[in-house]
Amino acid sequence: MPFRTTVRLLESFYEASTLDRSRAEWPPHPYRVFCALVSVADPDDPLHDAALQWLEQQPAPVVRVPAQSAEGQVPRCAWVPTNGVAAQPSHTLLPGRTAGGQTRVWRERALARPVMVFEWPTVPPAGVAAVLESLARAVPYLGRATGQALLHTSVESAGEGGEEGGPWQVWEPAGADVVAGVQSLRAPYPGLLERLRWAHAEGQYAFQQARPHPYVLRGAQAVQEPGVVEGRFADLVTFAFAPGVSLDAHLTMKVTGALRGRVCDLLAAAGHDVEAMVAMHGHKERGDERGVCAFLGLPFVGRRYADGRLRGVGVALPRDLDPVVRRAVLASLLRTDGGLSTLQVPALDWPLDLVYVGEGATPTDTVAAVRPQRWTRPSRQWATALPMVLDHFPKRNGREIEESVAVSCRMAGLPEPRDIEVLRTGAFVPGAPSLSPGAVRRYEDDPPLPARHVRLHFAEAVAGPVIVGSKRNYGLGLCLPTNTQDGGYGA
Structure with missing residues (x-):
């Protein structure tokens, strides 16, 4: 029985970009779910730390997303104020100023159903499951802050439907022998909680602590690993x-x-x-x-x-x-x-x-x-x-x-x-x-x-x-x- 984290978006859009912001992130990276849980956890609560440390030790989860989705041809744009902070603010840092005189742009993915499921293969202890559920319910959004969401965790029998019926696209961690159709998704790893806390204290970005994990769409044909290509x-x-x-x-x-x-x-x-x-x-x-x-x-x-x-x-x-x-x-x-x-x-x-x-x-x-x-x-x-x-x-x-x-x-x-x-x-x-x-x-x-x-x-x-x-x-x-x-x- 897998341990599931279900994400129900309040709108049928997933708003998150790839790191270079050239296209919408798809499928959603499990790393975002873990970071969202860390963001609402109390760093002084040992129960929160123990639950998150249990989760980071687990194998990479399976990602289930609606099979019917499409990326917008034109990204969303909006005027936003700056968040600049200075001891003696100038006219360029006042809250009412726009960011460089240009609109902000972000990509989004339209979904047939606003539900995504992340499945870990291991069932957590009862106490850990309870803590993770409380953290999940406190998460306000996934992806951009505009992507409001409701998160819920559960232990259920394996199946293809998640919370709702309909066709699903299933991405699962790729084995070492699979090279065709492999896509890198950022996923939690042992020690990530400590790295995120350190990065926050040092003023670094969370994405800099990410590590990619190979994923493949379920049903993709496996190809045996070829020999090493000699470099120059x-x-x-x-x-x-x-x-x-x-x-x-x-x-x-x-x-x-x-x-x-x-x-x-x-x-x-x-x-x-x-x-x-x-x-x-x-x-x-x-x-x-x-x-x-x-x-x-x-x-x-x-x-x-x-x-x-x-x-x-x-x-x-x-x-x-x-x-x-x-x-x-x-x-x-x-x-x-x-x-x-x-x-x-x-x-x-x-x-x-x-x-x-x-x-x-x-x-x-x-x-x-x-x-x-x-x-x-x-x-x-x-x-x-x-x-x-x-x-x-x-x-x-x-x-x-x-x-x-x-x-x-x-x-x-x-x-x-x-x-x-x-x-x-x-x-x-x-x-x-x-x-x-x-x-x-x-x-x-x-x-x-x-x-x-x-x-x-x-x-x-x-x-x-x-x-x-x-x-x-x-x-x-x-x-x-x-x-x-x-x-x-x-x-």
Whole structure:
């Protein structure tokens, strides 16, 4: 018998958008239900905490929605006042002012019946069920605040009808062997309650604590998991800064530019013809499809206390690199005259000491950001740890921007993602920084291409490192693998 949370909307519309706000969220994500329960819970009540902790420990729920639904072709629009708060408010922050002089836009889904059901497979203890029911009855809305709803929990016999008859569309957690028709829905996970409370105290958004879970429409044909797709790069050689040393991610382009120059200097000092090594300097003739080395700044992201600061650097060697050049680069990095041991960054008054980090390095929090396997583990889902710079200007921040990201993936030697999520602000990975326009340009006259945090979903597992965008050779667009089964980041 499943444990059900039934959501009855007061109107036949579900008002919630995808993270990039380009379309309506459908089906509804179970993560929203859990966040709604947390929002009405008393953080000082141990019974509330115990019930929510029980719920977050359960497997992802089945989601039942009306089979007949449609997204509005034109999103809803409304004028809204600002919520700005300042010690000395100016005329731009007065409550009567509109937000930037523009209407707010949100997407909605029209439903044949205003009912949705979330089914967890485990029956809770009687006391837990009672607490969850009291919390559910206190929830005022789901999705946007305008989406008023009544929530109710129950333990009932499994069936297809929920509270009302009629055809249902059933989304269930996907097994590891299913790749066709998989859609990522945000779902609760162990430890989420603590993360949400911490995020609230730190002024962070709830969506930044979300972890995706693969779902598939019931009846979808299962396809066996194929082999891992090899990425563009075969080797990742990483170096950590000295203990206690970190750099602001805004210096990424300066750090990676200095790293590229330093590696070329080491090769030249060893007697190699750097000008002939196209993979190092990247100046290729039109039609030359050979891969180019990528020089990376490695940020500390994906952990609870991640700050997004650089903890080290790395050099990614392309898979088609000439074996002679590969041996020369590795020798210069690791052996010749002590290898790469220091790095002088123009923005710093002192040289950075570097320590080589091998595959067997101790996975402490500081070194974890610099371990090669953290960035190379095969995964079907990757999210940017540093924002990517688009390869061209999209027409507008709608579906065109996702198509631009798809083009960037093809240019980076990756398979085309089956799904792309783009954020206008914020990041998918905890701690991942957003960079100013000046920090994503190498030269002053570089075109002001947009920089965005993205999440890529591939039909097959792709081996890293995955780096996308026009500044990928200098580390921007570096992605972190996300385990789609447990939502973990990296290794």
